[in-house]
Amino acid sequence: MRSPLPDAAHVSRPVQSPLSAARAFGRWLLRMRTAIFLLLALAAGSAVGSLMPQRPVDPAAVDGWIARHRALAPLAERFGLFDVFGAWWFMAIYLLLVVSLTGCVVPRLRAFARAVRSRPRARASFDGLPLRRAIAVPLVAVSAGDPVLEAAARALRRRRFRVARAGAQVAAEKGYLREGGSLLFHSALLALLLGATIGRGFGFTAQVAVVEGGGFTDTHVAYDSIREGRFFGERHRGFRVALEAFDVRWHSDGVPADFVSRVRVLEGDRVVRRAAIRVNHPLAYRGVRVYQIAWGWAPRVRVTQRGRVLADGEVVFLDDRATGAFRGVVKAPSAAPAQLGLEMWLYNDLGIARGRVPFNRSPQARRPVLLYQEHRGDLRLDRPQSVYQLDPVGLVPGGAGTVPLGDTAVLGDGIEVSFPGLKQYSVFQVASDPGTPVALAAAVLALAGLLAALYTSRRRVWVRAEPGGDSIRLDVAGLAFQRKAAFEEEFEGLVRDLRERLGGAVLARPGDPPGAPDPTVRPAGVRGR
Amino acid sequence: MIDPALARLSDNLFWIALVAYSVAMVLLFAGLAYRARLAGSAGTAVAALGAGAHALSIAARGLAAARAPWGNMYEYSSMVGFLVVAGYLFSVDRRLGLREIGGFAMGAAVLALAAARLLYAPAGPLVPALGSYWLKIHVVAAIVGSSLFALSFIFTALYLFKDRAGGRAPAALTGSTVGAAWSGATAGVEEGFPRDHLDDEEARGAAGPAGGRPDRFPSAAALDSLAHRTVAFAFPVWTFAVIAGAIWAHEAWGRYWGWDPKETWAFITWVIYAGYLHARATAGWRGRRAAVVAAIGFASLLVTYYAVNLWIVGLHSYAR
Ligand code: HEM
Numbered sequence: 001m002r003s004p005l006p007d008a009a010h011v012s013r014p015v016q017s018p019l020s021a022a023r024a025f026g027r028w029l030l031r032m033r034t035a036i037f038l039l040l041a042l043a044a045g046s047a048v049g050s051l052m053p054q055r056p057v058d059p060a061a062v063d064g065w066i067a068r069h070r071a072l073a074p075l076a077e078r079f080g081l082f083d084v085f086g087a088w089w090f091m092a093i094y095l096l097l098v099v100s101l102t103g104c105v106v107p108r109l110r111a112f113a114r115a116v117r118s119r120p121r122a123r124a125s126f127d128g129l130p131l132r133r134a135i136a137v138p139l140v141a142v143s144a145g146d147p148v149l150e151a152a153a154r155a156l157r158r159r160r161f162r163v164a165r166a167g168a169q170v171a172a173e174k175g176y177l178r179e180g181g182s183l184l185f186h187s188a189l190l191a192l193l194l195g196a197t198i199g200r201g202f203g204f205t206a207q208v209a210v211v212e213g214g215g216f217t218d219t220h221v222a223y224d225s226i227r228e229g230r231f232f233g234e235r236h237r238g239f240r241v242a243l244e245a246f247d248v249r250w251h252s253d254g255v256p257a258d259f260v261s262r263v264r265v266l267e268g269d270r271v272v273r274r275a276a277i278r279v280n281h282p283l284a285y286r287g288v289r290v291y292q293i294a295w296g297w298a299p300r301v302r303v304t305q306r307g308r309v310l311a312d313g314e315v316v317f318l319d320d321r322a323t324g325a326f327r328g329v330v331k332a333p334s335a336a337p338a339q340l341g342l343e344m345w346l347y348n349d350l351g352i353a354r355g356r357v358p359f360n361r362s363p364q365a366r367r368p369v370l371l372y373q374e375h376r377g378d379l380r381l382d383r384p385q386s387v388y389q390l391d392p393v394g395l396v397p398g399g400a401g402t403v404p405l406g407d408t409a410v411l412g413d414g415i416e417v418s419f420p421g422l423k424q425y426s427v428f429q430v431a432s433d434p435g436t437p438v439a440l441a442a443a444v445l446a447l448a449g450l451l452a453a454l455y456t457s458r459r460r461v462w463v464r465a466e467p468g469g470d471s472i473r474l475d476v477a478g479l480a481f482q483r484k485a486a487f488e489e490e491f492e493g494l495v496r497d498l499r500e501r502l503g504g505a506v507l508a509r510p511g512d513p514p515g516a517p518d519p520t521v522r523p524a525g526v527r528g529r
Numbered sequence: 530m531i532d533p534a535l536a537r538l539s540d541n542l543f544w545i546a547l548v549a550y551s552v553a554m555v556l557l558f559a560g561l562a563y564r565a566r567l568a569g570s571a572g573t574a575v576a577a578l579g580a581g582a583h584a585l586s587i588a589a590r591g592l593a594a595a596r597a598p599w600g601n602m603y604e605y606s607s608m609v610g611f612l613v614v615a616g617y618l619f620s621v622d623r624r625l626g627l628r629e630i631g632g633f634a635m636g637a638a639v640l641a642l643a644a645a646r647l648l649y650a651p652a653g654p655l656v657p658a659l660g661s662y663w664l665k666i667h668v669v670a671a672i673v674g675s676s677l678f679a680l681s682f683i684f685t686a687l688y689l690f691k692d693r694a695g696g697r698a699p700a701a702l703t704g705s706t707v708g709a710a711w712s713g714a715t716a717g718v719e720e721g722f723p724r725d726h727l728d729d730e731e732a733r734g735a736a737g738p739a740g741g742r743p744d745r746f747p748s749a750a751a752l753d754s755l756a757h758r759t760v761a762f763a764f765p766v767w768t769f770a771v772i773a774g775a776i777w778a779h780e781a782w783g784r785y786w787g788w789d790p791k792e793t794w795a796f797i798t799w800v801i802y803a804g805y806l807h808a809r810a811t812a813g814w815r816g817r818r819a820a821v822v823a824a825i826g827f828a829s830l831l832v833t834y835y836a837v838n839l840w841i842v843g844l845h846s847y848a849r
Binding site for chain 1: 653776780783786793
C-alpha cells in the first residue's frame, strides 16, 4: 500500500530501484484489490440473500422454494443460501474484510502518528514540483535573507500551515485532516462491526403475542420465539409487562392511523411504570426495549360437550393472507368419541361477496363472525406441534358452519361451540442490544471522518531564499495531493501576498517568454472557481 | 383529512411539469444538435417553468395529505425528478455553464416522472410505521442522494459514450483533445506524485482544435471528473441516509440492521460506490473501468428503489 503520508523517500527521491518500486507497487495493488474484491463479494453475497427466501425471515417461503426446485434445493442448502447472513462463507468474507481492514488501518495509523509528530521537511530541489514562482526582493527592502524567510513563514502560519525552518528554506504543510479523516472513517467501520458483533453476542431478540388483559414476563420460556446471543447467558431481567388495553385508530378509508398498547411494567407485585407502546415509540426498561410490531384478533372460544367444558379461552388468530381473515385453531382432545380439532376463521366485519365468498368489509369489529371446520380423529398431541396448526395425519374433516359473536353453534355428539367475546392481541418485539451505542457512535464518527476525507486536501509549500546581486531571489514551490485547481488559486494568493508584503516583483517563470505579464496579476473578468 | 381540491391541483401541476420537461428536452437537444443558442435558452426557460410547477405540485400534495410529501414511491420518484432538474438548472447550467448536458438531464427527469406516474398513488395518510421524524430525515437524505447519483450517472453515461465514440463522434459530440491527452497520462502517477480524486479538473473541455469552431460539449475528461465529484458529494449523503434508516429501524422494528431486502440493496449500492471511490482514490483506476463501476452502482440504486419495492417482499413494502 502506498504510505499514506508519503515522506521524503517518496517525494524527494523519485530515483528508486525500479524492481523494489515495482514490488512495493505490486504489494500495494494486491492489498487494495483484495479489499475492493472483498467489499464487492460482500455486496454480491447480500444480493443473493435478498433474492433467495431466507429461513430466519420467512421459513414458509423457503419450504415453498424447496418444493418448487427439488433438484437445486440440496445445493442451495449446502451453501447456506437459505440463511446467507448466517452462512459460513458470508462470515468468512466478513472476517477477511475485518482482517484486511485492520491490516491496513493499523500501519496507516502508525504512519499518520509519525507524520503528525514530524516537522515538514525541506527539499533539496524544487525541480518537478507542479507549482513554482520566483520573487525578486530588492535588497534595499531587507537587510538579509532571514527576515524574508521569516515573513514567508509568518504568511504561511497565518494560513494555518505547519511551518518548519531548515537553513535557507521554509517547509510548510497543511491538511492532515484528510488522512486523519480517512483513518477515522476506516477505524470507525471496524468499530461498527465490533458493535454489531457485541449486539449479536450479548443481546437477545424475542417476540411474544399478548392478549388484552394478559402479559408476559421477561424470561426465556415466556416468549413465543427467541434468539439469544452466544454470550447472553440467560440474564433475563424477570420484570413483567401487563397489557391493559390495545387500541387501533383508523383513518376513514381503512388505513390504520395508530396502534397503541397500554401497558404496566411490574417488578414482583409493584407497578414501576405505565406506558403506551406504539409504533416508533418503544418502551425502554432496564436495557430491554419493547416494540409494538403487530396485532390481531383473539376471539374467546368455548367448546362444551353436554355441559362439560372441553376448551375455553382467548385464542390468538393469525393474519391469514390467503383469505384476508384471521385464522386459528382450537384443540379439544377430551371430546368423545373421537378427539376434536376446530380450524377457524374470524371475519371481524363479515360481508359476503358474489359467489358466496366471505370477506372483511372493514378492519373494525363491526360484525364479527367465526367460520369453523370440524376435524375428528387423533390430534396426535404426543408429538411436538404448533398451537396454530392441526396435524392432518390422524384427522378426518367433518361439518362446517358459522358462529356470530355472542352466539352458539351446535355440532354433533352434543358438542357446542360458542363465541362469547372478542379481544385483540398485541405482538411485541422484545430486544436487548448492548452493542447499539457502540454502533451508533461508530456510525457518527465514520460519517465525520468521511466528510473530512472527502472535502479536505493535503498540500505542501516550500520557500527558499537565495541572495543575488542587489536582490534576494525567493523561490516558492507548491504541491497539492488533492483538489489541485483550488490549490493553484491558494498558491497564487500566497505568492501575491508575499510579493506585496516584501515589495518585490514576481519573476517570469523559466520558459515564459521575455516580458510576459506578471502571472500573479489576474486579468479582470476571469472567473475563478 | 385529505383535501381533494389540493390533491387534484397537485396532479394537474405534475402533468404540466412532465409536459414542460419533455418540451425542454426537445429544445435543449435541438440546441445541442444545431448549435442553436436560442433553442437552448428557450429550453432552459421551459425547464425552469416546469420546475416551478413541479415544486408547487409537491407542496400541494403535502398540504393535501397534511404530511411531508415523500411517503410512497410516486412521491419519491417525483421528488427525484424535481431535484435532478433543480440540480441541473442551478449547478450544471448556471454554475458550470454546461447547457449541452441539459437535454440528457431533462430526459432523466422525464423518465423519473414517468416512473412516478406508473407508480401513482392517490394522496393519503401514512401507515403508522412511517410516522416518525426519522422517516423524514432518512427519506430526504435518500432522495437527495439518489438525485445526485442520477446526475452523476448522466455524466458517467455521456463519458462512456463519448469515450467510445472517440474521434468518430457526431459533430455535436466531439470534444476537445483534452480527453485523449488525459487518458494517455492516467497511469495514476503524474510526475511522480500520486494523483488523487477531487482534483478540480477544468469542468469544461478546452476549446476545440485551433481554427475550428469552438466546441462546447464537455470533454471526456471533464465528464469523468464531474461524474466523480458528483459521486463524492452523493456518497456521504447516502451514507447518512443509510445511518438514519438504521436509526429509524431501531425505533420502529427493534433492530437497526436486519438484512431486509431494502437495507441489503442500500448497502450494496453503498459498497459499490465505495468501491468506485477507492478505485479512483487509491488504485488509480480512472476512465472506463471506474465509470463502469459507477454505472453498476447506479443500476444497484435502481434495484434498491424500484425492484425491491415492486418485486421483493420485505418490511419496506407496505403492501397490505
Ligand atoms: C479493507 C481494506 C481497506 C483498505 C486497504 C482501504 C484503503 C483506503 C485508502 C488508502 C483510502 C484513502 C484514499 C485517500 O485518502 O486518498 C481509502 C478511502 C476510502 N475507503 Fe477504504 N480501505 C479499505 C476498506 C474500506 C471499506 C470496507 C470501506 C467501506 C465500504 C471503505 C470505504 C472507503 C471510502 C468511502 C473512501 C473514500 C474516502 C477517501 O477518499 O479518503 N474502505 N480506503
